[in-house]
Amino acid sequence: MLIVSLAFIALAIATPAGAATAKVGAYYFEGWYHDAPGLIAAFANAELRNDFPEREPIWGGGLWRGDTVEIMEQQIDLAADHGIAFFSFDWYWNGSEAATVNDGINSGLANFMLASNRDRMEFNINIVDVDPTPISSDTEWQQVADLLMPYLADSQYLRVGGDPMVTNFNAAGMTQTNYNYFQQAAAAAGIGPVKFAANVAGASSLYSHVTRYNAVPGWGAGETEFPYQSLTEYVEGNDTWAPGIWNTESGTGQAYIPTIMAGWDARPWNTPPSWYFNPTRTPASVAAHLQKAIDWIDANPTLATPERLVMLYAWNEFGEGGYIAPTVGDPDGLFLDAIRGVINPTTGRPCTGPGCALIDQFGSGSFSLTADSPWVRAVDAVNETLLPSGPGIESRVTEVRLESGNEVRATTSPGAPLTVTIEQGSLGSATVTYTGSAVSDLTGAGRSHFEITIDEAPTAGLLFAFAENAQAWDYTQLSITGPGIYQISFSALDALGGGIDFSSLAAVGFGIRAQAFGTARTFRMSDIRTVIGGSSATAAPEPASWMMLLLGALASWVMRRRPGRRSALTASSRRR
Template sequence: MSKPVEVAVYYFPNYHVDKRNEAWHGKGWTEWELTKRAEPRFAGHDQPKVPLWGYEDEADPAVMSRKIDAAADHGVDTFIFDWYWYEDGPYLDRALEEGFLGADNNSRLKFALMWANHDWMDIHPAQRSTPYNILAQGTVSREAFTQATDHMIRTYFTRPNYWRVDGKLYFSVYELMSLVKGLGSIEATREALDDFRARVRAAGLGELHVNAVVWGVQILPGEQKITNGTELLAALGVDSISSYVWIHHQELPTFPETPYAEISAKSTEDWSKFSAMYGLPYLPNVTMGWDSSPRTVQSDGYENLGYPYMGMLSGNTPAQFELSLVRMKQFLSQELNGFPAFTVNAWNEWTEGSYLEPDTKNGMAYLEAIKRVFG
């Protein structure tokens, strides 16, 4: 780490053509289609969100180059890519492999992976009826785990701008429980992670830093030896924990909207709680906003039925976002969490209402807030 505080932003790569999406949704489909079709679901609802740069193809290196410059110019240090690999191979990988790695200015940002190993659900868009069909299972076998991690070592970890924490390659797992379930047991998962670390060393790349997103730290039904999350993390040899988005930890008490300022204040309390809870370094999060209504069928009634038919945050102005950043800076100055970095949700979660990319309403205001506080 080089800056006093490192700003790492989650990047959601569903804004380019992918062969799975074409099989599920039709030729040329990307999640921009949901962004374009979003409508106000009640009086005063701020939809649709319109990207200032247009509905661009993030797998185009020239397009990604502009994103990199905008991020780097405003104090962002790292993109943490939501990274997908299922039993039968990769998904949504072209934004990183063709766009980011193909951009001639990619050295301006570091990058890292968060293995988004959740089930991929048929919610693009979601109908009111539940449960939703599972299009791809998040659990993977040991063979698929080895294939995926070999690909990481070969394709990403060798890059000079891959993000390191205390000199170690940062690798995050979104759903620790899914990893354990797929690999068969806690013991088998520890062995797989130890083998992953050994292969990183054998490649001459040093040590691996394994991070777990804290909301996925759960105990599987029937587990007898491990009784709490702290024991699970220790048994697996996890190096740190992180948060992905405030909504994982905070219920939205009013529907359809809860004030952003209210959830921001509660989430600030979480930073100290999670820093102390597990006895591990903790990467806290600031969330820009929340509105998952674009992922619903727009002609269906909008009621509080569960994700993505759920409440949203209101009043997430650039000024309120900046206040959250100031609180984060104050928290990190206390050195309670183990390392001087935090995450932001997100660079481009347009259909969940959490994005730093400029829109036609606020322009670069959210990025400018980061620059003022951390640039």
């Protein structure tokens, strides 16, 4: 079961191509070990297992364990395939070199070093110098430095400005004497100076970099649920209550590495009872948080690192609720999907068959379409273009429609995504329709889902998909919650009960519909494919909009049957 699950993810989610928007590392906590075989992982306490079973990693096997080289290799592939550049391993000193090396809590790093595919990622070490594993003396600090030097010399170790970087969870624990010894040991090993990143603002000048392990409002304030947005705004800042950790802790003269919070809900561990935020977190909202970190780097290039480093809390903090690794509750890796869409938003992701069939990657031509007067009849104010597109596509028809307000635009150019802009005060849509051999049979090799990559999007709008054969036309729609990779199952295209046969199609199409209130809204869509998919992410329309949806669908059906018409109309009149 383990091998099947991981192979499924690798098949449906291909490795992205192109330059990453940031170099993202994920903190890695190896509490998921046991010193004896067949026993439950050390940190998988009863409350975590019984009350939060959805957090168990898909390789946990009921024991919540991940402490083997084989599982580490699978995690490396998953992380690398989704744009994670390095793991930052939580590393614990246990009083002596032998005890430290043999401590299962450091087995993640040990297994990484033994992994056959570790050249796919870099790694760094996050020294956790706190009780119950403190580094208690200068002598112990020297032992730590000597023990870590071979890792820092490794070709896969993370470097900033060409020098290895060590992260200190407890920045106050390292003295000038300890720092000096590290530099002496590094010089003796021939690896140059060691740079240190502090996991706290206001650290001494020993630290060239400042970051965070995590950032949690309401620590120790009791178990109270708040929206995930409250957590992200605490980190990012907003215009009302939160200045933002990134803003208040940067600008010290030390390079700043923003940390994003993939979640926080430490109720299973009660350490101590604190506010929690996970019930409302989604893949798209975590991806949007990451995008904000990248935006912060763009806006503050002199404060961030030249490497554009971002830390992600965390890969596998299952007990504290900070995790993106695939779990029982997320077996298809949807959080990883969304993160990959932010880190590698460019077109050109490989789509290897037969489990994946590319319908279109935008950038095969150039056009700029504008609708700037509201439509009266269904065919008014529609601008369209006919272009060759993906493999086997006879036609791609793109149309824009302004329903009210000022303007809707759709543009693309070679190598660029499709950009849809809804101007301020406007309601409208852009629709793309495909016909030809590539869409005549979408169900081959078990393919069951459309997969639509949206590289940029506000947390508002509708994504809709439709299909047509000789007997029927039908559609579905779902809410856009930010950038990410959206999957729509073929079976979900049944809002009108049309009973579409996906083995004999005449056309398929996709579109974005949105209303812009205070500011313009921009969406960028890079590619569309069919895959062996996971769960469908459809959203049912509100009951009040059923009549308008039906009228829109009937209008589309009539217009598509008119001679010379080769484009499809949006079937939705639901306002946001």
